[in-house]
Amino acid sequence: MSNPYLALVEAHNALLQKTDAPLFANLDTLGHSPKAALAADAPVVMIFAPHPDDECIIGALPLRLGREAGFRVMNVAVSQGSSLKRQPERWVEVKNACDYLGWDLLETIPGGLMDVNCKTRDNNPSAWAEKVAVIRQLIEQYQPQVVVFPHNNDYHSAHIGTHYLLMDALKAAQHACTVVQSEFWRQMEAPNALIATSQQDTADLIAALACHVEEVRRNPYHLRLTGWMADNVRRGAEVCGGQGAAAPTFSFGTIYHISRFDGQQLLSTDKKFTLSESDEIQAILA
DSSP states (O other): OOOOTHHHHHHHHHHHSOOOOOOOSSSTTOOOOOOOOOOTOOEEEEEEEESHHHHHHHHHHHHHHHHHHOEEEEEEBBOOOSTTTTHHHHHHHHHHHHHTTTTTEEESTTBBOOOHHHHHHHHHHHHHHHHHHHHHHEEEEOOOSEEEEEEESSSSHHHHHHHHHHHHHHHHHEEEEEEEEOSSSSSSSSSEEEEEEHHHHHHHHHHHHHHHHHHHHSSSSHHHHHHHHHHHHHHHHHHOOOOTTTOOSOEEEEEEEEEEEEEESSSOOOEEEEEOTTOOGGGOOO
16 A cells, blocks of 8 residues: 555655756846835834845745835845855845845945854954944934844854844944844744745745855755745744644744844843734734
8 A cells, every 4th residue: 555645745855856946147037026115204124134045034024014014124135145256146146136025135334244253243342343333323224113133043153143243233223123033044942923924925035035046056945945934834833822722724934033122122022923924914013
């Protein structure tokens, strides 16, 4: 008797091993999402991406804030990667990705910040202060209502460094806002938000990720994004919804920790969010 799940496994494997999935070195064939007409005083959500491509991987919540709640989405490319040779190419790739999603793209300094890590923070305070000043200036200029950046144990040194860079800059600016901490390389200990994305939004994030041509050639994150999002729903059902909570019926989700920064520190919170595609995304601001 054959295993009835073999066909399911084979179908998943075929998707993960696709060699003909298109990549987009330019937007001629892909097109882009026209930017919505925004109010002059539209609230701002700023993503602080350690590397070009991170903005797509953890971009579910900002995408929904832009499309459903009229936010201006700004992606700050904190770095443009550690390879000086690749930096111009990576800037083109992230520009294509943001153009496709209808997001603004901001540069920190020409070529991006380098050595954004705890080693610099601990051992070279003057160099670290210069980096903090760059991020502080962006925060003060654009006054984001929501900021998105990695949690403090996200494995990669640049992800962890970006966390502390943002915390130091928010404190320096004394800027009160909603802080959304993301995860990718390592799971958070206590996330509190599972945010669903529709099939269209999920496909758009994958297409934008496919604009990072050389990165996904090296490691096909784009083909694995739906698998990661599906596992987020499995895990988030209980770690965000509570032990024994009923599993959500949506397929794709991204996990975050959402809290308030009061201008001096992150405030502890007991709030938990499990938002389906049809739920009001503004609930994260309550």
